């Protein structure tokens with residue numbers, strides 16, 4: 001078996017890389033794949049918390065790389081009944097504890113056993129970014145519809161291209177459809193025309209995401225939630241399914257009211 | 273396969289191709305071909321022939337000369353010329369990533385700058401000869417026709433979005449067939465032409481040529497430079513995005529400041545430009 005190693009990266013911090021990694025990983029596992037997610041944010045690990053696996057950590061990424069433990073010993077099985085595993089980052093070390101070659105080697109090992117290896121990349125363009133991107137053959141870039149996040153995403157795309165990672169895909173996270181409707185937030189077209197790469201998903205701002213993260217159960221488990229549904233569709237697209245992107249609609253927008261009137265099943269933010 | 277040095281004759285079944293050495297000078301090729309055919313005229317009494325020119329660029333009259341050599345010295349008919357133009361985009365347009373040498377401590381991200389080789393961007397002798405021979409043939413044709421001495425330059429083509437953090441310095445003209453995004457920097461000793469939206473920072477005539485111009489399909493960039501002059505978009509251009517979205521724009525230096533006007537040709541008279549002085 002040769003799995004696909006995909007890095008989830010952004011440049012700017014706090015835009016939703018870890019959230020996306022947890023949810024796409026879970027989504028792919030829900031679709032029946034063997035998935036491992038790797039947290040490379042050494043020193044600032046989060047992925048374990050969002051996935052509710054913090055209490056089970058014994059060994060971590062740096063232990064594997066340094067040979068303190070076997071690869072399989074650092075893999076923590078998900079709480080749910082899926083073939084989903086986490087390799088947590090070390091919390092007491094820094095980004096220079098591993099090299100790009102070492103991570104590449106480890107991922108090559110994982111690719112033999114898993115369909116998908118997802119790498120949660122730290123923010124920034126320094127060592128941590130270089131480690132995470134060197135190990136992957138594909139990249140997903142997460143941005144929010146804000147100018148600063150988009151500038152950073154543009155920079156990241158340039159860096160990925162110059163290191164041979166071509167055609168990254170884009171997730172636009174935390175879209176507020178009401179603000180877009182008012183013209184106070186960039187929409188998909190604005191972002192797409194600036195970054196000139198393929199959009200693989202639009203995720204609405206959804207407080208369920210935060211509630212789910214606090215509970216340690218990624219929001220994709222709740223497929224009826226706006227963000228959960230969006231992440232499941234992204235996982236399907238990553239998996240090669242052709243699901244068209246749809247406009248997000250505001251909660252109280254004209255369109256959903258209209259739908260309500262004619263008795264259609266108009267749920268707020270019903271697609272992405 | 274028969275071999276005469278610079279001209280190879282490859283026969284595969286009923287198909288025949290003449291393959292000409294890419295690096296041999298034209299006169300040598302023509303001479304060899306003529307010798308070969310007149311010696312073996314009996315062999316080539318009838319048939320169609322393809323000529324593979326390889327990576328060399330031949331002027332139209334040179335192609336015609338080869339055709340006539342073959343057709344007068346044999347019974348063959350030249351039906352097709354075959355070029356291998358790939359050398360042009362892979363070789364000449366290559367942007368080499370290398371550590372910058374002049375980046376001070378203020379630029380910690382030196383590793384990811386995109387810098388061109390100091391000299392003209394030639395990575396192989398083959399692509400060099402291809403570009404040079406185009407230019408030479410264009411120039412010589414001009415001289416022959418007694419045409420006005422137009423400027424013919426070696427432009428650098430960039431065919432993908434030029435992104436934030438990417439920098440480039442080219443000692444000639446630069447053409448970008450995509451957008452130049454905010455945070456990107458291009459310096460060209462010649463003109464800069466952007467077939468897309470120019471939002472980044474560019475400097476045309478970077479070695480001091482105030483006659484250089486910047487042309488872009490859209491010019492929302494707030495600041496750019498031509499020669500020693502700095503252009504700063506007037507506040508109204510920001511307030512009225514339509515102003516900058518009304519077709520291709522040209523920026524040029526006039527009475528010691530930069531002006532921007534709708535593009536009407538490289539040498540048009542521009543009277544009604546908007547001064548870009550902030």
Ligand SMILES: Nc1ncnc2c1ncn2[C@@H]1O[C@H](COP(=O)(O)OP(=O)(O)OP(=O)(O)O)[C@@H](O)[C@H]1O
Pocket residue numbers: 010012013014015016017018019020041046121122123173174175203204205206207209210213227
């Ligand atoms: N679609 C969303 N709706 C609402 N909140 C969200 C959404 N996506 C992410 N968040 C919240 O945003 C915060 C940052 O998300 P996350 O930790 O995934 O970002 P990150 O890019 O991994 O950050 P860092 O750069 O620090 O690693 C979290 O509190 C998360 O719950």
Ligand SMILES: [Mg+2]
Pocket residue numbers: 017018019041046120121122
């Ligand atoms: Mg994170």
